[in-house]
Amino acid sequence: MTSTVPRVTPAEPGGVTTPGPGRVQPAGSKPLSTRLHRSPRLRLLGLLALPLTWLVGVYIFSLVMLLITAFWRTDPFTSKVIPGFTLDNFVRLVENPAYLSTSLRTLSIALLVTILSVVFSIPLGIFMAKVASPWLRAFLAVAITLPLWAGYLVKILAMRITFTENGFFNSALEPLGLSGPGFSYTTVVLTLTYLWFPYMALPVYTAVRQIPANLFDASADLGARSWTTIRTVVVPLLKPALIAGSIFTFSLSLGDYLAAKFVGGSTQMIGSVIASNINLNPPIAAAFSVVPIVFVLVYLFAVRKTGALDRM
Amino acid sequence: MLRLTRSAKIGLGAIVGVVLVFMYIPLSLVVLNSFNAARIATWPVTDFSLNWWVVAFTSEPIRAALLNSIVVGLGATALALVLGTLTAFALQRYSFFGKQTVNLLVVLPIALPGIVTGVALSNTYNNILEPIGIQIGYFGMIVAHATFCMVMVFNNVLARLRRMSPNLQEASMDLGAGLWQTFKLITFPQFRTAFVAGGLLAFALSFDEVVVTIFTAPPGVDTLPLWIMNQMARPNEASVVNVVATVIILASFIPVYVSQRLSRAEEED
Numbered sequence: 001m002t003s004t005v006p007r008v009t010p011a012e013p014g015g016v017t018t019p020g021p022g023r024v025q026p027a028g029s030k031p032l033s034t035r036l037h038r039s040p041r042l043r044l045l046g047l048l049a050l051p052l053t054w055l056v057g058v059y060i061f062s063l064v065m066l067l068i069t070a071f072w073r074t075d076p077f078t079s080k081v082i083p084g085f086t087l088d089n090f091v092r093l094v095e096n097p098a099y100l101s102t103s104l105r106t107l108s109i110a111l112l113v114t115i116l117s118v119v120f121s122i123p124l125g126i127f128m129a130k131v132a133s134p135w136l137r138a139f140l141a142v143a144i145t146l147p148l149w150a151g152y153l154v155k156i157l158a159m160r161i162t163f164t165e166n167g168f169f170n171s172a173l174e175p176l177g178l179s180g181p182g183f184s185y186t187t188v189v190l191t192l193t194y195l196w197f198p199y200m201a202l203p204v205y206t207a208v209r210q211i212p213a214n215l216f217d218a219s220a221d222l223g224a225r226s227w228t229t230i231r232t233v234v235v236p237l238l239k240p241a242l243i244a245g246s247i248f249t250f251s252l253s254l255g256d257y258l259a260a261k262f263v264g265g266s267t268q269m270i271g272s273v274i275a276s277n278i279n280l281n282p283p284i285a286a287a288f289s290v291v292p293i294v295f296v297l298v299y300l301f302a303v304r305k306t307g308a309l310d311r312m
Numbered sequence: 313m314l315r316l317t318r319s320a321k322i323g324l325g326a327i328v329g330v331v332l333v334f335m336y337i338p339l340s341l342v343v344l345n346s347f348n349a350a351r352i353a354t355w356p357v358t359d360f361s362l363n364w365w366v367v368a369f370t371s372e373p374i375r376a377a378l379l380n381s382i383v384v385g386l387g388a389t390a391l392a393l394v395l396g397t398l399t400a401f402a403l404q405r406y407s408f409f410g411k412q413t414v415n416l417l418v419v420l421p422i423a424l425p426g427i428v429t430g431v432a433l434s435n436t437y438n439n440i441l442e443p444i445g446i447q448i449g450y451f452g453m454i455v456a457h458a459t460f461c462m463v464m465v466f467n468n469v470l471a472r473l474r475r476m477s478p479n480l481q482e483a484s485m486d487l488g489a490g491l492w493q494t495f496k497l498i499t500f501p502q503f504r505t506a507f508v509a510g511g512l513l514a515f516a517l518s519f520d521e522v523v524v525t526i527f528t529a530p531p532g533v534d535t536l537p538l539w540i541m542n543q544m545a546r547p548n549e550a551s552v553v554n555v556v557a558t559v560i561i562l563a564s565f566i567p568v569y570v571s572q573r574l575s576r577a578e579e580e581d
Contacts, residue, residue, distance in 0.1 A: 040406065047398050047402035051399040051462070055417045056417070058436075065435055065439075065440060066431060126314070130316070143332060144335075147335050147564075151537070151560040153544070154540070154561060155339075156544075157544060158338030158342045162337065167353075167355050168341055225317075226315060230314075251424070255426055256425070257427060293425075293428060
Protein backbone atom coordinates (compact mmCIF):
# COMPACT_ATOMS: atom_id res chain seq x y z
CA MET A 1 0.00 0.00 0.00
CA THR A 2 2.93 2.34 0.39
CA SER A 3 4.33 1.44 -2.99
CA THR A 4 4.29 5.04 -4.11
CA VAL A 5 6.08 6.22 -0.98
CA PRO A 6 9.83 5.75 -0.77
CA ARG A 7 10.41 2.94 1.67
CA VAL A 8 11.80 4.20 4.94
CA THR A 9 14.83 2.26 6.07
CA PRO A 10 14.26 0.41 9.30
CA ALA A 11 17.18 2.23 10.89
CA GLU A 12 15.25 5.48 10.73
CA PRO A 13 15.03 6.97 14.20
CA GLY A 14 12.01 8.32 15.93
CA GLY A 15 10.01 5.36 17.19
CA VAL A 16 7.41 6.60 19.54
CA THR A 17 5.96 3.98 21.67
CA THR A 18 7.83 3.60 24.82
CA PRO A 19 8.32 7.02 26.19
CA GLY A 20 11.96 7.04 27.16
CA PRO A 21 13.22 8.92 30.16
CA GLY A 22 11.17 12.08 30.49
CA ARG A 23 13.94 14.41 31.49
CA VAL A 24 16.70 15.61 29.25
CA GLN A 25 19.81 13.51 29.56
CA PRO A 26 23.16 13.67 27.86
CA ALA A 27 23.47 11.36 24.90
CA GLY A 28 24.86 7.94 25.65
CA SER A 29 23.05 7.58 28.95
CA LYS A 30 19.68 6.55 27.57
CA PRO A 31 19.63 2.80 27.79
CA LEU A 32 16.05 2.34 26.58
CA SER A 33 16.36 4.92 23.85
CA THR A 34 19.60 3.38 22.62
CA ARG A 35 18.27 -0.13 22.70
CA LEU A 36 15.20 0.90 20.76
CA HIS A 37 17.32 2.83 18.33
CA ARG A 38 19.46 -0.22 17.61
CA SER A 39 16.62 -2.62 17.15
CA PRO A 40 13.92 -1.70 14.62
CA ARG A 41 12.21 -4.98 15.40
CA LEU A 42 11.83 -4.02 19.03
CA ARG A 43 10.45 -0.63 18.04
CA LEU A 44 7.92 -2.23 15.72
CA LEU A 45 6.89 -4.62 18.47
CA GLY A 46 6.51 -1.71 20.85
CA LEU A 47 4.32 0.15 18.39
CA LEU A 48 2.08 -2.75 17.51
CA ALA A 49 1.76 -4.56 20.85
CA LEU A 50 -1.09 -2.51 22.23
CA PRO A 51 -3.18 -2.01 19.06
CA LEU A 52 -2.87 -5.65 18.04
CA THR A 53 -3.71 -6.92 21.50
CA TRP A 54 -6.78 -4.73 21.36
CA LEU A 55 -7.91 -5.59 17.84
CA VAL A 56 -7.21 -9.31 18.05
CA GLY A 57 -7.89 -9.82 21.74
CA VAL A 58 -11.13 -7.88 21.86
CA TYR A 59 -12.49 -7.55 18.35
CA ILE A 60 -11.38 -10.61 16.41
CA PHE A 61 -11.86 -12.78 19.50
CA SER A 62 -15.47 -11.55 19.75
CA LEU A 63 -16.14 -12.12 16.07
CA VAL A 64 -14.74 -15.64 16.25
CA MET A 65 -16.79 -16.44 19.35
CA LEU A 66 -19.89 -15.17 17.54
CA LEU A 67 -19.11 -17.29 14.50
CA ILE A 68 -18.64 -20.34 16.70
CA THR A 69 -22.12 -19.76 18.13
CA ALA A 70 -23.44 -20.05 14.59
CA PHE A 71 -22.58 -23.77 14.68
CA TRP A 72 -24.44 -24.33 17.93
CA ARG A 73 -28.12 -24.97 18.22
CA THR A 74 -31.03 -23.80 20.31
CA ASP A 75 -33.21 -26.23 22.19
CA PRO A 76 -36.68 -25.50 20.80
CA PHE A 77 -38.40 -26.17 24.16
CA THR A 78 -36.14 -24.46 26.68
CA SER A 79 -34.62 -21.87 24.24
CA LYS A 80 -31.26 -22.76 25.73
CA VAL A 81 -28.21 -22.65 23.52
CA ILE A 82 -26.47 -26.00 23.21
CA PRO A 83 -22.82 -26.04 22.11
CA GLY A 84 -21.96 -28.54 19.43
CA PHE A 85 -21.42 -28.60 15.73
CA THR A 86 -24.27 -28.33 13.27
CA LEU A 87 -24.66 -26.67 9.91
CA ASP A 88 -28.43 -26.51 10.37
CA ASN A 89 -28.43 -22.75 10.95
CA PHE A 90 -26.69 -22.10 7.65
CA VAL A 91 -28.96 -24.56 5.84
CA ARG A 92 -31.95 -22.68 7.21
CA LEU A 93 -30.61 -19.39 5.85
CA VAL A 94 -30.80 -20.79 2.34
CA GLU A 95 -33.80 -23.08 2.66
CA ASN A 96 -36.12 -20.75 4.54
CA PRO A 97 -37.63 -18.57 1.78
CA ALA A 98 -38.15 -15.65 4.16
CA TYR A 99 -34.47 -15.63 5.16
CA LEU A 100 -33.26 -16.01 1.59
CA SER A 101 -35.46 -13.19 0.32
CA THR A 102 -34.31 -10.96 3.21
CA SER A 103 -30.68 -11.50 2.18
CA LEU A 104 -31.44 -10.76 -1.45
CA ARG A 105 -33.60 -7.75 -0.57
CA THR A 106 -30.80 -6.31 1.58
CA LEU A 107 -28.27 -6.88 -1.19
CA SER A 108 -30.56 -5.15 -3.71
CA ILE A 109 -31.08 -2.20 -1.36
CA ALA A 110 -27.31 -1.78 -0.85
CA LEU A 111 -26.69 -1.95 -4.61
CA LEU A 112 -29.49 0.53 -5.40
CA VAL A 113 -28.19 2.99 -2.79
CA THR A 114 -24.71 2.72 -4.32
CA ILE A 115 -26.01 3.22 -7.87
CA LEU A 116 -28.12 6.24 -6.86
CA SER A 117 -25.15 7.77 -5.05
CA VAL A 118 -22.90 7.29 -8.10
CA VAL A 119 -25.50 8.70 -10.48
CA PHE A 120 -25.88 11.91 -8.46
CA SER A 121 -22.26 12.28 -7.33
CA ILE A 122 -20.77 12.53 -10.82
CA PRO A 123 -22.80 15.53 -12.05
CA LEU A 124 -22.48 17.15 -8.63
CA GLY A 125 -18.70 16.71 -8.64
CA ILE A 126 -18.35 18.03 -12.20
CA PHE A 127 -20.57 21.01 -11.44
CA MET A 128 -18.69 21.89 -8.25
CA ALA A 129 -15.21 21.45 -9.67
CA LYS A 130 -15.63 22.74 -13.20
CA VAL A 131 -18.73 24.95 -13.46
CA ALA A 132 -19.28 26.65 -10.11
CA SER A 133 -17.54 29.91 -9.24
CA PRO A 134 -15.06 29.66 -6.34
CA TRP A 135 -17.63 31.15 -4.00
CA LEU A 136 -20.38 28.73 -5.05
CA ARG A 137 -17.91 25.85 -4.88
CA ALA A 138 -17.01 26.66 -1.27
CA PHE A 139 -20.69 27.00 -0.43
CA LEU A 140 -21.55 23.66 -2.00
CA ALA A 141 -18.63 21.92 -0.27
CA VAL A 142 -20.00 23.07 3.09
CA ALA A 143 -23.59 22.30 2.05
CA ILE A 144 -22.66 18.71 1.26
CA THR A 145 -20.47 18.18 4.32
CA LEU A 146 -22.96 19.59 6.77
CA PRO A 147 -25.57 16.78 6.58
CA LEU A 148 -22.70 14.33 7.13
CA TRP A 149 -22.43 15.68 10.66
CA ALA A 150 -26.13 16.16 11.27
CA GLY A 151 -26.50 12.83 13.00
CA TYR A 152 -27.53 9.42 11.75
CA LEU A 153 -30.76 9.19 13.72
CA VAL A 154 -31.57 12.85 13.10
CA LYS A 155 -31.60 12.11 9.37
CA ILE A 156 -33.75 9.01 9.81
CA LEU A 157 -36.12 11.11 11.92
CA ALA A 158 -36.11 13.78 9.20
CA MET A 159 -37.02 11.24 6.52
CA ARG A 160 -39.68 9.80 8.79
CA ILE A 161 -41.30 13.22 9.16
CA THR A 162 -40.99 13.86 5.42
CA PHE A 163 -42.55 10.61 4.25
CA THR A 164 -45.09 9.96 6.99
CA GLU A 165 -48.69 9.48 5.87
CA ASN A 166 -49.89 13.05 6.45
CA GLY A 167 -46.43 14.47 6.02
CA PHE A 168 -44.76 16.91 3.69
CA PHE A 169 -44.12 14.63 0.72
CA ASN A 170 -47.67 13.36 0.43
CA SER A 171 -49.08 16.89 0.85
CA ALA A 172 -46.76 18.15 -1.88
CA LEU A 173 -47.91 15.40 -4.25
CA GLU A 174 -51.60 15.67 -3.40
CA PRO A 175 -52.43 18.46 -5.93
CA LEU A 176 -51.02 16.19 -8.64
CA GLY A 177 -53.28 13.36 -7.51
CA LEU A 178 -50.29 11.26 -6.50
CA SER A 179 -49.13 9.83 -3.22
CA GLY A 180 -45.64 9.10 -2.03
CA PRO A 181 -44.05 5.77 -1.17
CA GLY A 182 -45.02 6.00 2.52
CA PHE A 183 -42.93 3.76 4.72
CA SER A 184 -41.69 1.12 2.31
CA TYR A 185 -38.77 -0.44 0.47
CA THR A 186 -38.47 2.71 -1.68
CA THR A 187 -38.25 4.95 1.37
CA VAL A 188 -35.56 2.73 2.87
CA VAL A 189 -33.50 3.10 -0.33
CA LEU A 190 -34.03 6.89 -0.33
CA THR A 191 -33.20 7.19 3.36
CA LEU A 192 -30.01 5.15 3.08
CA THR A 193 -28.98 7.19 0.03
CA TYR A 194 -29.66 10.30 2.08
CA LEU A 195 -27.49 8.95 4.90
CA TRP A 196 -24.47 7.80 2.89
CA PHE A 197 -24.48 10.09 -0.16
CA PRO A 198 -21.78 12.49 1.17
CA TYR A 199 -19.37 9.54 1.52
CA MET A 200 -19.60 9.14 -2.25
CA ALA A 201 -19.99 12.79 -3.23
CA LEU A 202 -16.92 14.12 -1.42
CA PRO A 203 -14.28 11.71 -2.84
CA VAL A 204 -15.82 12.09 -6.31
CA TYR A 205 -15.65 15.89 -6.07
CA THR A 206 -12.01 15.73 -4.93
CA ALA A 207 -11.19 13.39 -7.81
CA VAL A 208 -12.82 15.66 -10.43
CA ARG A 209 -10.86 18.60 -9.05
CA GLN A 210 -7.61 16.72 -9.45
CA ILE A 211 -8.09 15.98 -13.14
CA PRO A 212 -5.53 18.15 -14.99
CA ALA A 213 -7.18 20.81 -17.14
CA ASN A 214 -5.07 20.00 -20.19
CA LEU A 215 -6.80 16.62 -20.46
CA PHE A 216 -10.03 18.48 -21.18
CA ASP A 217 -8.28 20.71 -23.70
CA ALA A 218 -6.77 17.69 -25.41
CA SER A 219 -10.14 15.97 -25.53
CA ALA A 220 -11.82 19.09 -26.96
CA ASP A 221 -8.99 19.62 -29.48
CA LEU A 222 -9.47 16.08 -30.67
CA GLY A 223 -13.09 16.94 -31.38
CA ALA A 224 -14.89 15.40 -28.42
CA ARG A 225 -18.02 17.19 -27.27
CA SER A 226 -18.63 17.75 -23.55
CA TRP A 227 -20.71 14.60 -23.10
CA THR A 228 -18.08 12.46 -24.85
CA THR A 229 -15.35 14.01 -22.73
CA ILE A 230 -17.26 13.25 -19.54
CA ARG A 231 -17.94 9.68 -20.61
CA THR A 232 -14.50 8.79 -21.96
CA VAL A 233 -12.15 11.00 -19.92
CA VAL A 234 -13.79 12.04 -16.65
CA VAL A 235 -15.67 8.89 -15.60
CA PRO A 236 -12.74 6.47 -16.12
CA LEU A 237 -10.51 8.76 -14.03
CA LEU A 238 -13.13 8.81 -11.29
CA LYS A 239 -13.12 5.04 -10.92
CA PRO A 240 -10.91 4.88 -7.80
CA ALA A 241 -13.01 7.55 -6.06
CA LEU A 242 -16.23 5.80 -7.05
CA ILE A 243 -14.92 2.52 -5.66
CA ALA A 244 -13.77 4.16 -2.43
CA GLY A 245 -17.17 5.81 -2.03
CA SER A 246 -19.03 2.63 -2.88
CA ILE A 247 -17.30 0.79 -0.03
CA PHE A 248 -19.11 3.13 2.33
CA THR A 249 -22.47 3.27 0.56
CA PHE A 250 -22.53 -0.48 0.01
CA SER A 251 -21.33 -1.80 3.34
CA LEU A 252 -23.07 0.79 5.47
CA SER A 253 -26.38 0.08 3.72
CA LEU A 254 -25.87 -3.66 3.93
CA GLY A 255 -25.63 -3.71 7.71
CA ASP A 256 -28.25 -1.11 8.46
CA TYR A 257 -31.52 -1.98 10.13
CA LEU A 258 -32.75 1.17 11.84
CA ALA A 259 -33.76 2.74 8.52
CA ALA A 260 -35.84 -0.35 7.82
CA LYS A 261 -37.26 -0.18 11.36
CA PHE A 262 -38.27 3.48 11.24
CA VAL A 263 -39.12 4.19 7.58
CA GLY A 264 -39.44 0.70 6.10
CA GLY A 265 -42.91 -0.28 7.24
CA SER A 266 -42.75 -4.07 7.08
CA THR A 267 -39.49 -4.11 5.09
CA GLN A 268 -36.99 -6.43 6.74
CA MET A 269 -33.26 -6.33 6.24
CA ILE A 270 -30.52 -8.71 7.38
CA GLY A 271 -29.91 -6.52 10.43
CA SER A 272 -33.60 -6.69 11.40
CA VAL A 273 -33.43 -10.49 11.51
CA ILE A 274 -30.20 -10.49 13.53
CA ALA A 275 -31.60 -7.97 16.00
CA SER A 276 -34.88 -9.82 16.51
CA ASN A 277 -33.19 -13.20 16.98
CA ILE A 278 -30.21 -12.28 19.12
CA ASN A 279 -32.00 -13.03 22.39
CA LEU A 280 -34.44 -15.71 21.26
CA ASN A 281 -32.19 -17.76 19.02
CA PRO A 282 -28.56 -16.62 19.15
CA PRO A 283 -27.23 -19.35 16.81
CA ILE A 284 -29.47 -18.29 13.91
CA ALA A 285 -28.63 -14.62 14.56
CA ALA A 286 -24.94 -15.52 14.53
CA ALA A 287 -25.33 -17.49 11.32
CA PHE A 288 -27.18 -14.59 9.75
CA SER A 289 -24.46 -12.12 10.72
CA VAL A 290 -22.09 -14.15 8.56
CA VAL A 291 -24.06 -13.07 5.47
CA PRO A 292 -23.17 -9.34 5.54
CA ILE A 293 -19.60 -10.21 6.60
CA VAL A 294 -19.24 -12.41 3.52
CA PHE A 295 -20.81 -9.78 1.23
CA VAL A 296 -18.53 -7.05 2.59
CA LEU A 297 -15.38 -9.18 2.51
CA VAL A 298 -16.06 -10.34 -1.05
CA TYR A 299 -16.57 -6.71 -2.01
CA LEU A 300 -13.43 -5.52 -0.23
CA PHE A 301 -11.29 -8.24 -1.79
CA ALA A 302 -12.68 -7.51 -5.24
CA VAL A 303 -11.96 -3.84 -4.70
CA ARG A 304 -8.50 -4.36 -3.21
CA LYS A 305 -7.22 -5.57 -6.55
CA THR A 306 -8.03 -2.20 -8.08
CA GLY A 307 -5.84 -0.46 -5.50
CA ALA A 308 -8.62 1.83 -4.36
CA LEU A 309 -8.20 0.85 -0.70
CA ASP A 310 -4.76 2.47 -0.61
CA ARG A 311 -6.31 5.82 -1.30
CA MET A 312 -8.83 5.71 1.49
CA MET B 313 -10.88 23.62 -18.83
CA LEU B 314 -13.87 21.42 -19.37
CA ARG B 315 -15.93 23.09 -22.08
CA LEU B 316 -19.59 22.54 -21.49
CA THR B 317 -22.47 23.79 -23.55
CA ARG B 318 -24.88 26.17 -21.89
CA SER B 319 -27.60 23.53 -21.73
CA ALA B 320 -25.19 21.01 -20.19
CA LYS B 321 -24.32 23.53 -17.49
CA ILE B 322 -27.99 24.18 -16.80
CA GLY B 323 -28.65 20.45 -16.68
CA LEU B 324 -25.83 19.89 -14.19
CA GLY B 325 -27.02 22.85 -12.12
CA ALA B 326 -30.53 21.41 -12.03
CA ILE B 327 -29.23 18.07 -10.72
CA VAL B 328 -27.27 19.90 -8.03
CA GLY B 329 -30.45 21.78 -7.10
CA VAL B 330 -32.37 18.52 -6.78
CA VAL B 331 -29.63 17.08 -4.54
CA LEU B 332 -29.68 20.13 -2.27
CA VAL B 333 -33.48 20.13 -2.01
CA PHE B 334 -33.43 16.41 -1.22
CA MET B 335 -30.78 17.01 1.46
CA TYR B 336 -32.24 20.03 3.15
CA ILE B 337 -36.03 19.71 3.06
CA PRO B 338 -36.11 16.83 5.58
CA LEU B 339 -33.71 18.65 7.92
CA SER B 340 -35.74 21.86 7.68
CA LEU B 341 -38.88 19.93 8.56
CA VAL B 342 -37.20 18.73 11.77
CA VAL B 343 -36.22 22.29 12.70
CA LEU B 344 -39.69 23.58 11.87
CA ASN B 345 -41.39 20.86 13.90
CA SER B 346 -39.30 21.64 16.95
CA PHE B 347 -41.40 24.82 17.17
CA ASN B 348 -44.63 22.95 16.53
CA ALA B 349 -47.15 23.30 19.33
CA ALA B 350 -48.67 19.91 18.50
CA ARG B 351 -47.65 16.76 20.35
CA ILE B 352 -46.44 15.06 17.18
CA ALA B 353 -44.86 16.28 13.96
CA THR B 354 -47.45 17.56 11.47
CA TRP B 355 -47.65 19.15 8.05
CA PRO B 356 -48.44 21.96 7.65
CA VAL B 357 -47.41 23.32 11.05
CA THR B 358 -50.32 25.47 12.24
CA ASP B 359 -49.47 26.48 15.81
CA PHE B 360 -46.01 27.51 16.87
CA SER B 361 -44.68 27.32 20.40
CA LEU B 362 -41.44 27.17 22.33
CA ASN B 363 -42.96 24.70 24.72
CA TRP B 364 -40.91 21.69 23.53
CA TRP B 365 -37.67 23.67 23.83
CA VAL B 366 -38.48 24.37 27.47
CA VAL B 367 -39.36 20.72 28.03
CA ALA B 368 -36.13 19.55 26.38
CA PHE B 369 -33.87 21.92 28.29
CA THR B 370 -35.33 20.99 31.65
CA SER B 371 -35.47 17.27 30.98
CA GLU B 372 -33.36 15.18 33.33
CA PRO B 373 -33.20 12.08 31.03
CA ILE B 374 -31.91 14.22 28.14
CA ARG B 375 -29.24 15.76 30.34
CA ALA B 376 -28.15 12.31 31.58
CA ALA B 377 -28.07 10.94 28.03
CA LEU B 378 -25.99 13.88 26.81
CA LEU B 379 -23.56 13.43 29.67
CA ASN B 380 -23.19 9.71 28.87
CA SER B 381 -22.54 10.52 25.22
CA ILE B 382 -19.81 12.98 26.16
CA VAL B 383 -18.15 10.63 28.65
CA VAL B 384 -18.20 7.69 26.23
CA GLY B 385 -17.03 9.91 23.36
CA LEU B 386 -14.10 11.34 25.34
CA GLY B 387 -13.07 7.93 26.66
CA ALA B 388 -13.27 6.31 23.25
CA THR B 389 -11.42 9.22 21.61
CA ALA B 390 -8.57 9.06 24.13
CA LEU B 391 -8.13 5.33 23.52
CA ALA B 392 -8.51 5.73 19.75
CA LEU B 393 -5.84 8.45 19.68
CA VAL B 394 -3.30 6.18 21.36
CA LEU B 395 -4.16 3.02 19.40
CA GLY B 396 -4.61 4.75 16.04
CA THR B 397 -1.38 6.74 16.26
CA LEU B 398 0.68 3.70 17.30
CA THR B 399 -0.68 1.69 14.38
CA ALA B 400 -0.13 4.52 11.91
CA PHE B 401 3.53 4.80 12.96
CA ALA B 402 4.05 1.06 12.71
CA LEU B 403 2.52 0.86 9.25
CA GLN B 404 4.19 3.92 7.84
CA ARG B 405 7.71 3.28 9.11
CA TYR B 406 8.21 -0.44 8.78
CA SER B 407 7.57 -3.09 6.23
CA PHE B 408 6.87 -6.41 7.78
CA PHE B 409 5.06 -9.63 7.14
CA GLY B 410 1.33 -9.20 7.65
CA LYS B 411 1.31 -5.45 7.13
CA GLN B 412 -1.72 -5.64 4.82
CA THR B 413 -3.52 -7.75 7.39
CA VAL B 414 -2.92 -5.21 10.14
CA ASN B 415 -4.27 -2.51 7.84
CA LEU B 416 -7.37 -4.60 7.15
CA LEU B 417 -7.78 -5.26 10.89
CA VAL B 418 -7.97 -1.54 11.64
CA VAL B 419 -10.51 -0.91 8.88
CA LEU B 420 -12.62 -3.97 9.69
CA PRO B 421 -14.56 -2.60 12.69
CA ILE B 422 -15.90 0.22 10.54
CA ALA B 423 -16.26 -1.83 7.35
CA LEU B 424 -18.31 -4.55 8.98
CA PRO B 425 -21.92 -3.69 9.80
CA GLY B 426 -22.40 -2.10 13.22
CA ILE B 427 -24.86 -4.79 14.17
CA VAL B 428 -22.22 -7.51 13.70
CA THR B 429 -19.74 -5.62 15.89
CA GLY B 430 -22.44 -4.89 18.45
CA VAL B 431 -23.76 -8.44 18.62
CA ALA B 432 -20.24 -9.92 18.73
CA LEU B 433 -19.10 -7.67 21.59
CA SER B 434 -22.31 -8.09 23.57
CA ASN B 435 -21.89 -11.86 23.18
CA THR B 436 -18.39 -11.58 24.65
CA TYR B 437 -19.52 -9.29 27.48
CA ASN B 438 -22.60 -11.24 28.49
CA ASN B 439 -21.76 -14.85 27.69
CA ILE B 440 -18.02 -15.00 28.28
CA LEU B 441 -16.92 -12.25 30.65
CA GLU B 442 -19.97 -12.22 32.90
CA PRO B 443 -19.92 -15.97 33.68
CA ILE B 444 -16.29 -15.64 34.83
CA GLY B 445 -17.24 -12.76 37.09
CA ILE B 446 -16.21 -9.73 35.02
CA GLN B 447 -18.95 -7.09 34.87
CA ILE B 448 -17.71 -4.78 32.14
CA GLY B 449 -20.76 -2.50 32.33
CA TYR B 450 -20.25 1.09 31.27
CA PHE B 451 -16.66 0.51 30.20
CA GLY B 452 -17.86 -2.02 27.60
CA MET B 453 -19.44 0.81 25.65
CA ILE B 454 -16.19 2.78 25.64
CA VAL B 455 -14.21 -0.28 24.52
CA ALA B 456 -16.67 -0.86 21.67
CA HIS B 457 -16.55 2.76 20.54
CA ALA B 458 -12.75 2.95 20.72
CA THR B 459 -12.53 -0.12 18.47
CA PHE B 460 -14.33 1.49 15.56
CA CYS B 461 -13.07 5.06 16.23
CA MET B 462 -9.43 3.99 15.92
CA VAL B 463 -9.55 4.01 12.13
CA MET B 464 -10.32 7.75 12.06
CA VAL B 465 -7.13 8.64 13.93
CA PHE B 466 -5.18 6.00 12.04
CA ASN B 467 -6.19 7.33 8.60
CA ASN B 468 -5.47 10.96 9.43
CA VAL B 469 -2.12 10.39 11.11
CA LEU B 470 -0.97 7.89 8.47
CA ALA B 471 -1.76 10.32 5.65
CA ARG B 472 0.28 13.01 7.37
CA LEU B 473 3.21 10.73 8.21
CA ARG B 474 3.51 9.77 4.56
CA ARG B 475 4.08 13.41 3.67
CA MET B 476 6.59 14.06 6.44
CA SER B 477 10.29 14.02 5.72
CA PRO B 478 12.39 11.78 8.00
CA ASN B 479 15.34 14.20 7.70
CA LEU B 480 14.31 16.42 10.59
CA GLN B 481 14.11 13.49 12.96
CA GLU B 482 17.46 12.16 11.82
CA ALA B 483 18.95 15.59 12.41
CA SER B 484 17.40 15.66 15.87
CA MET B 485 18.82 12.24 16.75
CA ASP B 486 22.20 13.18 15.32
CA LEU B 487 22.22 16.20 17.58
CA GLY B 488 21.80 13.91 20.53
CA ALA B 489 18.08 13.98 21.28
CA GLY B 490 16.58 10.75 22.50
CA LEU B 491 13.52 9.05 21.08
CA TRP B 492 11.11 10.77 23.41
CA GLN B 493 12.68 14.18 23.05
CA THR B 494 12.66 13.89 19.27
CA PHE B 495 9.06 12.78 19.31
CA LYS B 496 7.97 15.61 21.57
CA LEU B 497 9.89 18.42 19.91
CA ILE B 498 10.13 17.35 16.26
CA THR B 499 7.75 14.59 15.25
CA PHE B 500 4.60 15.44 17.16
CA PRO B 501 4.39 19.13 16.14
CA GLN B 502 4.53 17.96 12.52
CA PHE B 503 1.47 15.74 12.74
CA ARG B 504 -0.41 17.62 15.44
CA THR B 505 -3.17 18.95 13.18
CA ALA B 506 -3.79 15.48 11.75
CA PHE B 507 -3.86 14.11 15.29
CA VAL B 508 -6.43 16.70 16.36
CA ALA B 509 -8.52 16.20 13.22
CA GLY B 510 -8.49 12.43 13.76
CA GLY B 511 -9.54 12.93 17.36
CA LEU B 512 -12.44 15.19 16.35
CA LEU B 513 -13.62 12.68 13.78
CA ALA B 514 -13.37 9.89 16.34
CA PHE B 515 -15.40 11.89 18.87
CA ALA B 516 -18.03 12.78 16.26
CA LEU B 517 -18.28 9.16 15.16
CA SER B 518 -18.70 7.98 18.74
CA PHE B 519 -21.19 10.73 19.59
CA ASP B 520 -23.38 9.73 16.64
CA GLU B 521 -23.11 5.95 16.92
CA VAL B 522 -26.23 4.04 17.83
CA VAL B 523 -26.25 0.45 16.53
CA VAL B 524 -23.19 -0.85 18.41
CA THR B 525 -24.37 1.14 21.43
CA ILE B 526 -27.77 -0.58 21.45
CA PHE B 527 -26.06 -3.90 22.09
CA THR B 528 -23.22 -2.77 24.36
CA ALA B 529 -24.88 -0.18 26.63
CA PRO B 530 -25.55 -1.51 30.12
CA PRO B 531 -29.25 -1.71 31.02
CA GLY B 532 -30.81 1.62 31.93
CA VAL B 533 -28.01 3.70 30.42
CA ASP B 534 -28.92 5.93 27.46
CA THR B 535 -26.60 7.85 25.20
CA LEU B 536 -28.17 10.74 23.30
CA PRO B 537 -28.74 8.67 20.11
CA LEU B 538 -30.23 5.85 22.21
CA TRP B 539 -32.58 8.33 23.85
CA ILE B 540 -33.62 9.67 20.41
CA MET B 541 -34.20 6.15 19.15
CA ASN B 542 -36.36 5.24 22.13
CA GLN B 543 -38.42 8.40 21.60
CA MET B 544 -38.87 7.60 17.91
CA ALA B 545 -40.18 4.18 18.83
CA ARG B 546 -42.82 5.98 20.91
CA PRO B 547 -44.56 8.17 18.32
CA ASN B 548 -46.77 9.90 20.87
CA GLU B 549 -43.92 11.87 22.37
CA ALA B 550 -42.28 12.87 19.15
CA SER B 551 -42.10 16.64 19.46
CA VAL B 552 -39.37 16.86 22.12
CA VAL B 553 -37.20 14.71 19.92
CA ASN B 554 -37.31 17.37 17.21
CA VAL B 555 -35.79 19.88 19.62
CA VAL B 556 -32.88 17.58 20.42
CA ALA B 557 -32.47 16.81 16.71
CA THR B 558 -32.47 20.54 15.89
CA VAL B 559 -29.74 21.17 18.45
CA ILE B 560 -27.67 18.37 16.89
CA ILE B 561 -28.20 19.88 13.41
CA LEU B 562 -27.03 23.27 14.72
CA ALA B 563 -24.07 21.65 16.47
CA SER B 564 -22.99 20.10 13.17
CA PHE B 565 -21.79 23.54 12.11
CA ILE B 566 -18.98 23.24 14.64
CA PRO B 567 -17.04 20.32 13.09
CA VAL B 568 -17.57 21.75 9.60
CA TYR B 569 -16.15 25.08 10.76
CA VAL B 570 -13.25 23.43 12.56
CA SER B 571 -12.37 21.22 9.59
CA GLN B 572 -12.41 24.26 7.30
CA ARG B 573 -10.07 26.06 9.68
CA LEU B 574 -7.80 23.05 9.97
CA SER B 575 -7.52 22.58 6.22
CA ARG B 576 -6.83 26.30 5.82
CA ALA B 577 -4.13 26.14 8.51
CA GLU B 578 -2.66 23.21 6.65
CA GLU B 579 -2.50 25.11 3.38
CA GLU B 580 -0.70 27.94 5.14
CA ASP B 581 1.89 25.59 6.62
